[in-house]
Amino acid sequence: MTTAEILKRVRRIEIKTRGLSNHIFSGEYHSAFKGRGMSFSEVREYSHGDDVRAIDWNVTARFSSPFIKVFEEERELTVMLLIDISSSSLFGTDTQLKRDLITEIAAVLSFSATTNNDKVGVIFFSDKVDKYIPPKKGKSHVLRIIRELITIEPGNKNNTNIGECLRFFNNASKKRTIAFLLSDFISTPYEDPLKLSARRHDLVGIQVYDKGDRTLPDVGLVHVQDSETKHVQWLDTSDKMVRKRYETAFDEHQKYSINAFRKSGSSLMSVRTDENYVKALQGFFVNR
Template identity: 65%
Template sequence: MDTSELLKKVRKIEIKTRGLSNHIFSGEYHTAFKGRGMNFSEVREYQFGDDVRAIDWNVTARFHHPFIKVFEEERELTVMLLVDVSESAAFGTVKQRKKDLITELCAVLAFSAINNNDKVGVIFFSEGVEKYIPPKKGKSHILLIIRELLSLEPKKNGTNIRDTLRFFNNAAKKRSIVFLVSDFLAAPHYQEALTIAARKHDMVGVHVYDRHDKELPPAGLIRMQDAETKQLRWVDASDRKVQEFYTRQFQEHARYCREAFIKSGAELLSIRTDEDYVKALQAFFSKRI
């Protein structure tokens, strides 16, 4: 993709997703995530009806009169996007590729965040971390992120969610809102790292999948390639046992993903490539209010 084509695509994504974030998601985003952190503001004298649990006993002892700690909502948040850029994201059969949906979702979330004066950072990952963009504010920063979403080509095969979460757990010094966006078609064993991340951060998984990730169409004898291992093999797609095995593999990954997020206390949102992601995001934000 040459520079002029890339800039056109960036502009197209900006116009569509910024409009959605301005007119649809700005209020929902703010309401869904406000108050996730509280900063100490001051102490003042205790008044009737105040929560006794907020009493500052050190100040109270010093002045022989009850004082309480006053906290204010932390207005500025940090949003981290953990984005799967492995080769399996290039798959899509109905409306668009998973990668295209991931790009739009991340752009909408990023613009919603900067509309709320929040910082946005990104970790692109495949078998390992491909690129880390530290959190910053501003439109130019978001456009940089969109350019990377559109143009970044993974250097490694496969998908490693566990090591990506470990990298994030070590890199993140401040509590963040974290969107882990992936098709989750990876080897399991990321439960422990996800649990550690969810203890400190507001973790949300976004499971992006295509209809034919789950259902193999009865297309007869076809040559299939694993997007991440590049292995080729001939498959009889019309064979019932082959179709059942294909569906079972998807269901096993999806089940592990659901259970991992439930056990860790994180949330999970699933969106199919031919579904309306606007409605899915609105429903998710509304549920958190």
Template identity: 60%
Template sequence: METTELLKRVRRIEIKTKGLSRQIFSGEYHSAFKGRGMSFSEVRSYQYGDDVRNIDWNVTARSGEPYVKVFEEERELTVMLLVDISKSSYFGTVKQPKNELITEICAVLAFSAAQNNDKVGLLLFSDRVEKFLPPKKGRGHVLRIIRELLDTRPEGGGTDIGMALTYFTNMVKKRSICFLLSDYLATDYERPLRLAARRHDLVGLHLYDPRERELPAVGLLRAKDAETGKTQWIDTDSARVRDRYAGWYNDTMDYFNAAFRQSGADTLSVETTEDYVKELLRFFKRRG
């Protein structure tokens, strides 16, 4: 993308999403996530009623008396955006492609975090890590995140959510609020998801186009797999073909919901034709 056009698109997204963050999401974001992070403060002598899980066994062993760890709420949080930019994210049939919706949602979340003086980081992935921006504060960093979302094209040919989660867990040690944005048309990420959810406050944000749920009966259709490049003819008038496709899609969604539920992480699904503002507000209020 030409630099001039890229800067214009960044500016348009900033004007739209920064206003939403300031006027609508700032308070909701704060109530949904502030106070959930806890950091170590000090140790003190054990008192009746203290949670035994907070006992500092090293200090207790050295002193011969029980000591507990004291934690305090973190005033500043770290927000990580893990974004699937595999080729399937460029699919769109009605209002806008999934990648455009993802960019707007990421911008809203990033500006909401920045307005609360939180750090924001970005990890773009396909079947490999395409780009990693460590968490930082400030408007300039948020604008760079938007530029990378608009301009980075995947070199990888597939999607590997488990790989992205493993990389994130290894790179970001401090507890963070992590939004994982994907169409989740992949499986085999349950274990990395469970490990990441133990350390971080993880939210699976599922973005999908209405045509992905079922095939329309439009006769013989030539279809191309966006990630493998393979093409084939499909008889969409065949009820068996449509049922098999719907079964595959439902299986991936069942896996997504079960994996996140078992890990204890939150989920949110947004269709490209829906008002994502309402969906995000509903989600934030539910958490708050």
């Protein structure tokens, strides 16, 4: 892809997703996430009706009178996008590739954050962390993120390791952060680092998948290659048991992800490549 083609595609994505952010998602984003980050403001005397859990026992003991800690909403939040760029994201059977949908959703979230004057950063990962862009503000920074989304390629290995990404995120982000993890979640196990991330941050998983990830079409004998492991084999798609095993494998990954997010206390939503992600995101934000 030439530089001119990249810039043209960036501009096209900007026009579509920035419009969605300004006219649709800015209110929902603000309602869903503003006020979730709180910072210490002051200590004042306890008044009837105050939450006893906010009592500052050190100050109370010093003055022999109850005092409470007062917190205020942090006006500036940080958003981190954890984006799966492994080879499986380059799969799609209908309207678009999973990577294309991930790019649009990431752009919408970035512009929504920018509209609210929040910082945005990105961690691109496959079997390892391929690139880290520290959080910053501003339109030019978001456009850089979109350019990277369009052009970045994974390293030598193409497997997916969500756990490695989450471990890097936990080390890099000391302050409480709003994090969106965008992946098809076909990965090695990641339950433990997910629990740690969910304790420290406001974490949301967005599963982007294609109908072909679950359903194998009946087209006879085909020569197939796994996009990540590069394993090649012949597959008889006319065999009902072969199609059933394929479906079961996807369902098992799905069940693992749902249980992992539920146990961690974080949120998970799913969007298919041939579905309207606008409605899905709107519904998710409203429900928060």
